[in-house]
Amino acid sequence: MKRIFLFLMTNIAILVLLSITLSLLGVEGILAENGSDLDLNALLIFSAVFGFGGAFISLAISKWMAKRMTGAVVIKSPNNNLEKWLIETVEKQAKIVGIRMPEVAIFPSTSMNAFATGASKNKALVAVSQGLLDSMNKNEIEAVVGHEMSHVANGDMVTLTLIQGVVNTFVIFFSRVIGHFVDRVILKNQRGHGIGYFVTTLFAQIVLSILASTIVMYVSRKREFVADTGGADLAGHQNMISALKRLGQVEPQALPEQMAAFGINDKKGFASWFSSHPPIEDRIAALEARAKAQG
Structure with missing residues (x-):
């Protein structure tokens, strides 16, 4: 859970920081088109560059951030x-x-x-x-x-980075489309981009980033099953199963404030969409079935 949460939170923070920096420097004004509709092709390229850039920056500093x-x-x-x-x-x-x-x-x-x-x-x-x-x-x-x-x-961090890059691209793209719509249609600003655009874009980006993280979490849950089988191959099925059972027997203890959401989360229902790990019992069942199939 720690590596995924660190990666996601760092990634969201970088996106927000990039947005604020670009706004202060006036770079996003290029996309205003002097009052006309947005150039969606240019916006998509812009979104991809900064979307993948943010994801790879998160990956590059992941060890440093984890230690800190x-x-x-x-x-x-x-x-x-x-x-x-x-x-x-x-x-x-x-x-x-x-x-x-x-x-x-x-x-x-x-x-x-x-x-x-x-x-x-x-x-x-x-x-x-x-x-x-x-x-x-x-x-x-x-x-x-x-x-x-x-x-x-298995290169899971790189895999998740690529997926996060795609997710970031669409988050940046749609947040700016939403901001443009609010600025033009609701606030009736017809020249450049006003404060409504920047506030709406920033808010939409944060909300969309959180919602889009469910995609990354889904992939993470699938990769956990693969990592469990890898652990079983390296240390034995029964040892991997025993370790998971030990984890499932105790409630995660409180972590430092900045790490509060890093523990194992086996909740079902809506909360499970935001969980990086499948329920412990499902992981144990998968390993037991694999061990039985292998004789």
Whole structure:
């Protein structure tokens, strides 16, 4: 959950910042067309450039942002046998999945959690919480690490970045179309773009970004099942299932304010549209079925 929430929130913040900056610099005035209708082709190109740009900026700073927001400390030199074992486990799995050794970090949370992020599979960060290290046995920890390493090896962050780029493009495009409509039709401004355009565009962009995030979350939920099978292949089906059961037995503990929405969310109904992870029981059932099929 952490890597997706960090990515989405950073991405939305970058889009809003770009919009404000472009407005202050007068760049968007080019799209005003001196009172005529918007040039939709030019607007679409503009939206794609900044939509994908925002997504890739989010990806580029994802490791830095994750460390800052979670307080994750990269293990430079192991302080104890558990940290040494963790490094060795990640190194072993990196060789198996064929990627460069990622940075390994521990973040200060009593909740059982882990995440992976990075601009590419060979420049990744894998982090686990202190609570996970304290609460799970080594087999379960290995399975969780395998799950995160599978995300890295599968290039899930890049995949989500491309999807986010497409989503951003349409968010920017339609928010400006809505702003233009309000400015011209409702406020009757017939020359340039007035304050109504900029306020409406900014508000529409935030709302549309939140709604459009459901698409990214849907893809994320599908990728979680794939990462679970990767964790099972690296550490064994029963260990992966055991780790998921352990996660499902406890309520996520409160995280720091800036991380409040990063815990595992198994809610159903409307809230599930905004969840990056499928329900734990569905993930366990999928693994059990896979293990049974494999004999």
